[in-house]
Amino acid sequence: MSIWEFANPKRFMDATGPLIPVLGILAGLSLAVGLVWGFFFTPDDFRQGSTVKIIYLHVPSALMAINAWLMMLVASLVWLIRRHHVSALAAKAAAPIGVTMTLIALATGAIWGKPMWGTYWAWDPRLTSFLVLFLFYLGYMALWAAIEDADTAADLTSVLCLVGSVFAVLSRYAVLFWNQGLHQGASLSLDAEENVADVFYFPLLVSIAGFVLLFVVLVLVRTRTEIRNRRILALISRERAA
């Protein structure tokens, strides 16, 4: 079975329908376990005090904000190269989820920044690139809404997505490119030495799994909604033509 079979809207609907409740339950469980574990059963950090509990929201949402855009990039490339409508609709469906994740990352970062840095906002490389990513999300959604012809909208938003990918990558690596910012380095790394302490690390991993699963479920639900919307528009235009 090839992945391209899911490019057929009917196959996509048939395959994803039964998956959604299962993934939804797994997402809810992972989020509940990760956040309850992190909030109630982890100690305060010796420097940051209880604000360290914000990590269980801030890091997963920031991770998803970047990865949602990268998923949109892959889907946009599939649209541009192979012209599969489901991939264009999946990219469109992911944008509101990505923008919400970016908003959560910005809001929790600002709230965390006030007691730790003494300010809600600084024009730090990572914060600024995240703000630009947020604006790209808004622009992407506005472009989809502004163009009536769906294929033209998919073409133009795909190009915008390619351009915005620079900022998605920059958001991830800004701390490494420029060292003058307030923001710390990555909390998670393949190098165990650089990771946060185990007592924070494991609930953080569960919370991240919850955010990833939530993203997948919501992308599936919203892509199915977009496919239905496309079908409605096709039926209406057929009715008018008859």
Add this chain to the structure above:
Amino acid sequence: MIGAQKQEQFVPDLGKYAFDVLAAYGVSAVFLLALVGHSAWRSARMKRRLSETEARATKNRGQRD
């Protein structure tokens, strides 16, 4: 007494950062619930609209035939 102490330990003492931590969780909960709620509401609305449109299209086709 021991039970009371255990209960106190269960609810974490957030100290002077209580407002910041609770605000972060509150804001995130509002955004996440809004996102999930909007996705579910739009999905249900589109399902209903599609079945109405399909029913109308079938009826119109029947009348033409």
